[in-house]
Amino acid sequence: MPEPRLIEVRKNVLKKNDVVARELREQFRAAGVFVVSLVSSPGSGKTAFLEKTLTLLRRDYRVAALVGDLATENDAVRLARSQAPVKQITTGTLCHLEASMVQNALQEWNLDDLDFLFIENVGNLVCPSSYDLGENLRLVLISVTEGEDKPLKYPTIFNSADVAVVTKMDLAVAVEFDWQAAYGNIQAVRPGMQVLKLSAKTGEGMQEYLDFLMGQLAELRVGAAS
Amino acid sequence: MHELSIAMSIVELAEEEAEKRGVQITAVHLRLGALSGVVKEALLASFEMASEDSLLKGSRLIIEDVPVIVFCPSCQAQRAIGSIQLFCCAECGTPTSAILQGKEIEVVALEIEECQSPV
Numbered sequence: 001m002p003e004p005r006l007i008e009v010r011k012n013v014l015k016k017n018d019v020v021a022r023e024l025r026e027q028f029r030a031a032g033v034f035v036v037s038l039v040s041s042p043g044s045g046k047t048a049f050l051e052k053t054l055t056l057l058r059r060d061y062r063v064a065a066l067v068g069d070l071a072t073e074n075d076a077v078r079l080a081r082s083q084a085p086v087k088q089i090t091t092g093t094l095c096h097l098e099a100s101m102v103q104n105a106l107q108e109w110n111l112d113d114l115d116f117l118f119i120e121n122v123g124n125l126v127c128p129s130s131y132d133l134g135e136n137l138r139l140v141l142i143s144v145t146e147g148e149d150k151p152l153k154y155p156t157i158f159n160s161a162d163v164a165v166v167t168k169m170d171l172a173v174a175v176e177f178d179w180q181a182a183y184g185n186i187q188a189v190r191p192g193m194q195v196l197k198l199s200a201k202t203g204e205g206m207q208e209y210l211d212f213l214m215g216q217l218a219e220l221r222v223g224a225a226s
Numbered sequence: 227m228h229e230l231s232i233a234m235s236i237v238e239l240a241e242e243e244a245e246k247r248g249v250q251i252t253a254v255h256l257r258l259g260a261l262s263g264v265v266k267e268a269l270l271a272s273f274e275m276a277s278e279d280s281l282l283k284g285s286r287l288i289i290e291d292v293p294v295i296v297f298c299p300s301c302q303a304q305r306a307i308g309s310i311q312l313f314c315c316a317e318c319g320t321p322t323s324a325i326l327q328g329k330e331i332e333v334v335a336l337e338i339e340e341c342q343s344p345v
Contacts, residue, residue, distance in 0.1 A: 004252060006335045009243060013235045013256075013331040096228055127228035129263035130331065152311045156263045159325065188312050191321030 017131055020099035024106075024134025031111035032224055034217040035119065037133050039157060040141035041150070042123030045167040045200060047075045049141065050120055052200040054082035056210060061115040061217075066105050068097040068122045075120065085109070096127035099134055115217060125150070129160040137216060143168040144177035148185055155189040163194045165209070170199040232264055232331060233272035233287075239333055241281045253286040253337035259330040260294050260310055294328030 012018065028035050038046050050065060057063045064085040067075045076088035089097060089105050102119060111117070119135060121128045140161035142150045145168060151158050158164065164186050172179070179197070186193055196212070198205025236254060244251045254273075258264060266289055273287040298305040298315035304326055306316040314321050 004337050005340050006255075006337055007243075007247070007249075008335050009333055011239055011333045013232060013239065013333060016235070094228075094231070126263060130228065130232070155310050155313075156261050159261055159323070160263070187321070189310075191313050191323045193323070 021132035037119040037135040148182040151185040166197040229268040233276035249338040255335040259328040261328040297324040
């Protein structure tokens with residue numbers, strides 16, 4: 001009779017992705033570019049928020065964006081209105097971006113020419129959480145129209161992100177959005193998480209968010225110079 | 227639904243080991259963290275599909291659930307959390323997000339069948 005036997009291996013299943021993400025992070029560091037990725041559910045306002053971000057930042061900084069989408073190029077077309085370089089990553093049926101897709105998409109770009117690179121993930125609050133893209137900062141967006149309990153339903157994505165952004169604040173009153181409840185729920189699943197609230201439409205809160213990004217870039221460059 | 231791509235990575239990884247060692251794998255032991263972002267049931271179903279046309283065909287995926295462990299700044303010790311919706315020390319209630327364990331997607335062992343030489 002054949003005897004079953006156990007052999008130990010200990011291998012991280014996502015090692016391939018993590019290796020590429022590490023390479024990317026090193027490239028970004030060497031080029032002095034600050035990389036921000038955006039995750040959220042579909043319809044939370046990622047693209048409008050990013051379009052506004054690119055438009056405002058490109059007055060003083062060199063910015064570009066990669067945008068992941070399942071099938072259409074609508075988001076890239078919208079973002080191109082900001083005049084910043086934008087590239088679409090069409091994922092087909094894949095529900096998330098992986099580090100290798102980012103690496104491929106960046107091949108024709110010279111990172112030395114950039115201050116900020118934004119990566120818009122596919123609209124999904126589950127799958128992107130497992131994949132490191134080499135970014136410096138991951139923002140998780142929730143819009144006021146989604147309900148205050150999103151953090152409790154998706155604690156994993158909040159724990160993979162660095163900062164939470166509450167979007168569509170211009171609609172807060174109309175949908176009776178309870179800021180305290182939403183903030184409390186974010187803190188319950190990720191104690192100490194920084195939370196920004198803003199409206200890409202009215203511009204409310206955008207300056208505070210841009211100041212935060214500029215501070216992060218300055219810190220990165222001070223760190224690199226020392 | 228990224229479980230299929232995770233399952234394909236597991237199969238690929240196990241196949242490499244099987245070829246390297248020249249063995250037949252009958253089961254893969256996986257540690258799966260509560261914060262891995264992977265749904266266990268979906269992964270089990272995906273594994274069956276992913277292993278269908280591989281060296282792993284007919285093998286089992288055995289998943290060990292790995293709970294979240296945090297560092298509690300008050301207790302100065304490793305602690306469980308209240309729940310995945312409440313990142314507080316299960317002992318003293320201090321909020322903490324210093325995650326020490328719970329994000330794992332890790333193949334830890336392979337079960338192989340060893341043929342004994344005929345007597």
